Amino acid sequence: MGSFAKKVEKFWEVFYEHGGYTRVLTGLRNTFYIAVAGLVIGIIIGTIIAIIAVSPKYKRLPRILNRICRLYVGFFRGSPMVVQLLLFYFVLLPLFGSRMTPLSVCMLVFGLNSGAYVSEIMRGGIMSVDPGQMEAARALGLSYWVSMLKVVVPQAVKNIIPTLGNEFIVLIKETSIVSFVGASDLYVAFSYIGSNTYEFMVPYLVMALIYIVLVAIIALIVKMIERSLRKSDRRN
Amino acid sequence: MIDVIDLRKRYGDLEVLKGITTTIRECEKVVIIGPSGSGKSTFLRCLNCLEDPTGGEIIFEGVNIADMRVDINIHRRRMGMVFQQFNLFNNKNVIENIMLAPVYIRTQELRAKKIKNFFIRIRNLFTSNKKELYEINTTKAKIIEEAKEQALKLLRRIGLEDKAYVYPSTLSGGQKQRIAIIRSLAMNPKVILFDEPTSALDPEMVGEVLDLIKQLADEGMTMVIVTHEMGFARKVATRVLFMDEGQIVEENTPEELFSNPKHPRTKEFLSKVLSVH
Ligand SMILES: Nc1ncnc2c1ncn2[C@@H]1O[C@H](COP(=O)(O)OP(=O)(O)O)[C@@H](O)[C@H]1O
Ligand SMILES: [Mg+2]
Numbered sequence: 001m002g003s004f005a006k007k008v009e010k011f012w013e014v015f016y017e018h019g020g021y022t023r024v025l026t027g028l029r030n031t032f033y034i035a036v037a038g039l040v041i042g043i044i045i046g047t048i049i050a051i052i053a054v055s056p057k058y059k060r061l062p063r064i065l066n067r068i069c070r071l072y073v074g075f076f077r078g079s080p081m082v083v084q085l086l087l088f089y090f091v092l093l094p095l096f097g098s099r100m101t102p103l104s105v106c107m108l109v110f111g112l113n114s115g116a117y118v119s120e121i122m123r124g125g126i127m128s129v130d131p132g133q134m135e136a137a138r139a140l141g142l143s144y145w146v147s148m149l150k151v152v153v154p155q156a157v158k159n160i161i162p163t164l165g166n167e168f169i170v171l172i173k174e175t176s177i178v179s180f181v182g183a184s185d186l187y188v189a190f191s192y193i194g195s196n197t198y199e200f201m202v203p204y205l206v207m208a209l210i211y212i213v214l215v216a217i218i219a220l221i222v223k224m225i226e227r228s229l230r231k232s233d234r235r236n
Numbered sequence: 237m238i239d240v241i242d243l244r245k246r247y248g249d250l251e252v253l254k255g256i257t258t259t260i261r262e263c264e265k266v267v268i269i270g271p272s273g274s275g276k277s278t279f280l281r282c283l284n285c286l287e288d289p290t291g292g293e294i295i296f297e298g299v300n301i302a303d304m305r306v307d308i309n310i311h312r313r314r315m316g317m318v319f320q321q322f323n324l325f326n327n328k329n330v331i332e333n334i335m336l337a338p339v340y341i342r343t344q345e346l347r348a349k350k351i352k353n354f355f356i357r358i359r360n361l362f363t364s365n366k367k368e369l370y371e372i373n374t375t376k377a378k379i380i381e382e383a384k385e386q387a388l389k390l391l392r393r394i395g396l397e398d399k400a401y402v403y404p405s406t407l408s409g410g411q412k413q414r415i416a417i418i419r420s421l422a423m424n425p426k427v428i429l430f431d432e433p434t435s436a437l438d439p440e441m442v443g444e445v446l447d448l449i450k451q452l453a454d455e456g457m458t459m460v461i462v463t464h465e466m467g468f469a470r471k472v473a474t475r476v477l478f479m480d481e482g483q484i485v486e487e488n489t490p491e492e493l494f495s496n497p498k499h500p501r502t503k504e505f506l507s508k509v510l511s512v513h
Contacts, residue, residue: 136323140337141313154327
């Protein structure tokens with residue numbers, strides 16, 4: 001036990017007195033940026049794919065678009081996110097000669113990946129909306145896309161808020177891989193502390209705690225949003 | 237106003253409409269009756285192409301809207317539709333339900349004009365024969381203001397002003413259906429299609445909805461109504477169509493059709509429904 005206390009002491013020295021916490025804060029911020037950007041991009045892409053997936057297919061264009069979307073979803077769901085991240089950063093970017101910071105690449109890849117998952121969630125949400133809603137909008141002379149975006153999708157989103165919350169938690173957890181392309185997140189911050197103290201037990205323990213608390217807080221927020229939505233259902 | 241010529245609709249092997257030909261004239265109130273599954277809803281839904289006909293023509297204001305190349309959205313704006321299940325938008329409050337389509341469509345038209353004017357201006361820079369700009373005498377704010385006024389006026393008319401800002405889930409069936417009716421009125425349609433507007437209502441609310449439809453009928457609105465309310469049909473209809481197995485079996489004035497049906501299937505149907513009531 002005595003040696004554990006010593007380890008904590010060493011950790012605290014680097015964490016607090018040598019400014020290790022600024023790295024942790026940066027890592028936390030990046031984790032958050034990547035997860036939020038990922039979810040936002042994911043919702044946009046996922047919604048577009050879902051609308052294409054449920055649109056009537058007797059014209060040529062929706063059929064072609066749908067096939068492209070299926071390839072897209074197949075790729076992003078069918079390979080590990082680490083692989084996607086590496087592919088983007090070390091293969092695609094150099095090929096296109098594009099210079100992006102590791103952080104923005106991570107946001108983009110997390111968004112693209114999340115889009116594939118959100119599209120399935122969103123498709124379920126859209127299909128759970130009464131088809132009469134679409135018919136009424138169409139009967140008023142609104143186009144398919146306008147009816148979708150103004151009437152159907154808002155109701156679908158309401159139905160899938162809990163599942164989207166889960167997706168956000170998945171993204172938060174997945175951020176622990178971004179160091180593969182040199183973005184700094186919590187893992188990088190705590191590894192830095194660890195390698196400065198030659199001692200990894202406490203840093204990784206604290207890191208685990210931070211992840212758990214973070215996820216618990218988000219789960220709580222999602223639950224609160226859910227509850228307030230249900231309440232508004234009743235009150236309205 | 238609507239000429240239906242040999243309208244056909246099939247789902248796979250099932251032919252639901254087997255060649256319907258009829259004309260709906262301005263100010264007519266056409267009531268469609270018939271046994272369940274006879275294709276009444278399908279016929280109504282083909283009239284505004286919610287279901288695409290698989291054969292025949294629907295000439296509405298001179299345009300064959302069954303042709304897949306026409307922009308059906310434009311024509312639907314002149315044709316209201318009221319559903320059995322009301323279909324108010326659950327994510328919008330009452331006044332938003334009424335304003336959504338008019339505001340969106342008028343704003344869209346305004347934007348289209350502005351874009352056209354922009355190109356005309358550019359074109360006019362380079363030629364001496366100047367083209368005239370489209371006249372724009374409204375703004376988005378004005379469109380919203382006017383739509384809101386109109387919506388409130390319609391709500392006042394049915395005595396539901398106080399419900400303007402509540403969501404549909406708190407309304408009774410009768411209130412929902414009356415709001416659905418004025419929502420379609422807000423588009424200033426030439427004709428309104430009703431698909432069993434009172435079938436999903438508790439009996440005590442049927443009256444308020446039928447009264448509103450009757451009022452509109454008396455004001456001269458053209459209507460096509462599918463209903464099982466024979467008493468109402470007799471009162472409001474200028475013409476009754478009896479449909480069975482995807483065809484119009486018999487059509488006549490309500491007096492004639494109800495008291496003196498000619499076709500055996502009409503007789504059978506009427507004897508069934510009238511004995512129930
Ligand atoms: N989307 C559809 N797919 C397949 N069959 C349908 C569809 N819609 C309606 N039908 C069939 O068409 C027939 C007529 O239906 P409908 O027009 O709803 O009759 P009604 O309104 O007179 O009761 C029924 O046999 C019904 O099963
Ligand atoms: Mg029906």
